[in-house]
Amino acid sequence: MQAMAAGIVMPLMQVVALTLFDASSRGRAMGMVGLVIGMAPAIGPTLSGWILDSKHHVWGMTLGGDWRSIFGLVLPLALLALVLSTVYFRNVLETRKMSLDIRSLIESTVGFGLLLFGSAMVSNYGWSNFTWVIAPMIVGVLVIAEFVRHQLHMEKPFLDVSVFANKQFALTSALVSLTFIAMIGVEMVLPIYMQQVRGLSAFHSGLTLLPGALMIGVLSPIAGYFYDLYGAKRLAGFGFFMILLGTIPFQFLTTTTPTFYITTLYMVRMVGIGITMMPLTSSAMGALHTDQTAQGTAANNTARQIAASLGTAILASVMQTQINNNLPSDSLKTRDPLAYASKALNASLDGFHASFLLAGCFAFVAFVLVFFMHNGKVNPTPEPKSKKEA
Template sequence: MSSELKDMNGKPINKIAMMALLLIGSFVIILMQTSLGTALPSLMTAFNVDSAGVQWLTTIFLMVNGIMVPVSAFLNTRVPTKYLYLSALLIYIIGTVIAVVTPTNAFWLLMVARALQAVAAGIVMPLMQVVALALFGEESRGKALGMVGLVIGMAPALGPTLSGWILDQDHTFLGLTIAGNWRSIFMLVLPIAIVVLLISFIYFKNILPTRDVKLNVRSLIESTFGFGLILFGSAMVSDHGWMSFTWVILPMLLGLLVIAEFAWHQSRMKVPFLDLSVFKNRQFTITTILVSLTFIAMIGVEMVLPIYMQRVRGLSPLNSGLTLLPGALMMGALSPLAGYLYDKHGARRLVIFGFSLVFIGTVPFYKLTETTPTIFITTLYMLRMAGIALTMMPLTSSAMGVLRQNQVAQGTAVNNTIRQVAASLGTAVLSSIMQSVINDHTPTSSLKIKDPLEYAQQMLNAGLSGFHASFLCAAGFVLVAFILAFFLHKGKVTAAEPEEEKA
């Protein structure tokens, strides 16, 4: 047996307590990634914003989270483990408090709160993996990563249902009655985060070595503005249309120029902020694109479906969350199986089959009506998430498998960054398409006075047309991914294969 585990100061570590604090705190933080999904219609009413506007609460979370991924690699190296984790918890608590007290005439403040929560999530997700591997030896590594995977998989899966349950009724907590509204989503997780923070002062230790490295501020600014401008332009489509030069075309062009300069700057750096040379590897590039398309198909539909179920079907937030829960649990259950199958057969056949399931589970959404049975929606969603489970892990493993050992850390950062930004961009595109079609089909206000029933029917049809267009676009992303999957290697791939070393 190995000797007692000690921190960087030679003091013993209670690794069970430290791991428990890490998992609980990370669970609470990552839960916020999807918890607002079923609350979006309530937030639209409370803040008087449209579907494209409210989607920014998800978009900004994903974007900031994506920006934080390469920064977290720097932070893990530069900042002692204990203080980094405590800082993440504190940032999360501050963001959550701001969300609770945000007045309904200050939607921008709620976006600030979401951005702060995303900063915390961007720190703890990679930190959780690194610390888990440091806490447990080689013989327990699978168990450690299994616990990490449980948090990463189950927190987003439970988010929509938990928020639906919170919104559906009042709750009594520590003798206090908390009304079932969108603020309750933040209020009920806040005490847990505070308790974890206080206990972490005692039990969380500095376990990772640190080095005196410098953050390249220029690269951080360029990546933030580049991706941010592209995202802003796509989000403005719903209000101004695709041909708006000022609000759509110009921001996206400027974003592309900034990203091009960012890429050129990285190629000139001895130690890049984000090593884009990994894209010289053809298989890494294909798998990264496929992972991005998978996230667009998953996150985009996850944001649109609750709005359809509540606005068109009239389901409560709880019932709309329960409708999606089996699919989320399906993804969590099949992910380990996908890893086993990848080890046996590689990614190509598994990914092709997975995207087939996602496509089959997405196309019927194009025919959703106001009377579509919820069991039909649940079944399709389960089919989609089963397909995503069979593609996500094999693609990520394949992307890392083709890189040399000294490229894996940067490759992980690049893959995660592109994936998160693609999810943000995809969410903005799908929601903007939906809102644009709704705007185009919305009846004139005069009809509301002349024939209220006809006005209501046309508004319902306009909403359905918007949802149909969004789902059709998602199916298009999946079809592109399905075709691209045929260019993957057969069987498992390794960095040692000569073909993979070609630029």
């Protein structure tokens, strides 16, 4: 149910921003959107760690010491947002009656749901498990293929997948997806390293990443301003270079790497993500006709979320597989506990190094794809007139 809400609110926020602001200032508007999309999940580890490490009194409630406490903080905020939206929101687009295609709803839910379910099970069962990983993903892909075929034959599609026929939109959406993999994937792996290898608490591991999260908040609006001036290609090229620069050294982390060093590298990565994410999204929307904004936003968000989920699953599975392959035998635990602990720690490091190497490969692929982007700013084109209107 939470995911359904996010699936409505996130694309809606972008559609409203793209509608309210004209092409000349759209980059700055999307930069503010990027502040929310990028900064909120990045702050999550620090805030969650603060709640979990000790008890706190917030809004008359006692929070802390239990993961359920996190939702005690979220619920009042959700209620406040509901009240404010009821009072202050107004429609900015022309509304019309639309019939809900039940078949498309079921196909999209089952197809994407099974694909993501299979990817989520990878860290528990590995890629070779047929029942929980391979079978759900195969069925999911087949259902998605039928969903796409059905959409292409609908007069008013549930999700207009034909927007991906626009090469510039498809390329830029792929780059947005790679940006999210770079952000979400490492945000998941790095706190595990901080806690399991370095022995930091949830709060202190999150605090180590906080300066990087703040970089997204600072740079997203600035990146939007420069997008309005120069377009997305230069920003994306520089951004993915920074992501590479901040990711490659993670492959050499040790049990004694200073936390300041980790914080600095993470900040470098987040500089790249802050510069890259929303200019690419603005460029993707600019490649479409103005009447395709809503459908394009939905398609872009769908691709981004699927890629982030699959990318995170791949990074987690590579890490866990490498750890399992390098773990010492259980007999060593009895014969020499200290040697077992040392080798187990080294196995964990091998897993993290492999995961960060793969994240660097994703960033390198994105850096190469940037060279195929359109030069300069891409402005939305009006819907072409029909022959009758002409």
